[in-house]
Amino acid sequence: MQRIATFRKGGVHPSDRKALSSSCAIEQLPMPVELIVPLSQHLGAPATALKQKGDTVEIGEKIGKASGFISADIHSPATGTIKEVRKVTLANSVACDAYVITVDNDAEPKQWEYHPFRALDAQEILAIVQDMGVVGTGGATFPTHVKLMVPKGKSVDALVVNGVECEPYLTADHRLMLEKTEHILDGIMIVAQATKPKKIIIGVENNKPDAIQALRAAINMADYPITVEPLKVKYPQGDEKQLLKATIGREIPSGKLPIDVGAVVLNVGTAYAIFEAVVLRKPLIDRVVTVSGEAISTPKNLRVPIGTKVFDLLSFCNGTSRQPEKMISGGPMMGFAFFDDQTPVTKGTSGVLALDHQKEHDAPTTACISCGRCVAVCPMGLQPTKLNKLIEHARYEDAMKLNLMDCKECGCCAYTCPAHLPLVHAMKIGKKMGRK
Ligand code: SF4
Ligand code: SF4
16 A cells, blocks of 8 residues: 655644535635725735825736835735725734725726746746735745745755645635646746756645646646645645655754755645736736635635625625634634634635634643643644743743744644643744744
């Protein structure tokens, strides 16, 4: 029997709950009447506003300019008028300026013209990806043009494509792999043209056999040696470090990046965004979002304009069948709890979840019983219990010496802790204080 690859150290197996939405084909959300488009939707410095109250904007027009090396442009997801520029707080607690756009629903629909990509060189590809405001759509939102820059003296041996989608409930990438297979492969080819890897591996967990089959069938018709690697279901396999270990057996040392071990890692959703950017010259102005959870009346995978309010998403899914115990942006392990249904979808919003049965996870905390479970499941080989105690006593320097900064905030430790200690919260505080 063929051994199915995975990473070895740590990890957990939460119930995947993907059946709620995995068979729901992607539907287009009708354009809302109003959008809230934040200037900070990416890792790094917020974009600088190029428009002001009262200005008209066209769909795809640049309305925010990257303000640093790690930053990204913002484009208007609709034609309309800027009603106001105001402060918003996003689901991830980032506070920033945002455009409130009143959509002109009578505007002519935009036609995106096809541009051949085979003759483009690396610099041209990076310039287009940057100009179209592409960032990682898996949640990390790192500006893609920066990620694809191969530093002098380094080369790319492996391009590893992340089709893992290991967070419970989320099925947006799964549906993209089924419905936009060839466009994803074109996006991968574009990245290969820019980074020149010796091999390309697409990692997909084996709870998505139809996606594995669809990719393999499409690759047979493509002109580049690409392998699809089925992976054992295990969280957090979608993390770059765990994915590289599972697919190419390479370990990224502490404080290093994938390129330091000759790899570039790319999410399938980002590959699709790159296809749209380079081939259609369409900026990242919409994305696929899974709307799911036991409290959602009709779970769906929706293609939605960036800036869509959660209220509009929920309305299109016939609202909630009961009062959710928790609303989450992203997945339940690494996502962000939020309360306001005016919260907008951003480039990094992979899911909006209305969850029930959260009481067992939110049970009162008790004292640590030194069971060691958190240590056993930490994929980074850290000692969460020890770190938690150091952080509680404000001994941040000592925590840093135990590699606190390697923590990926994956949530495995908190998920498994019988004392329900808020370990991830402690790690976040410790890292913040450590950076200071
Ligand atoms: S949140 Fe951090 S400490 Fe906890 S399991 Fe994940 S990497 Fe380890
Ligand atoms: S899992 Fe929780 S109770 Fe067990 S050692 Fe870690 S912090 Fe303590």
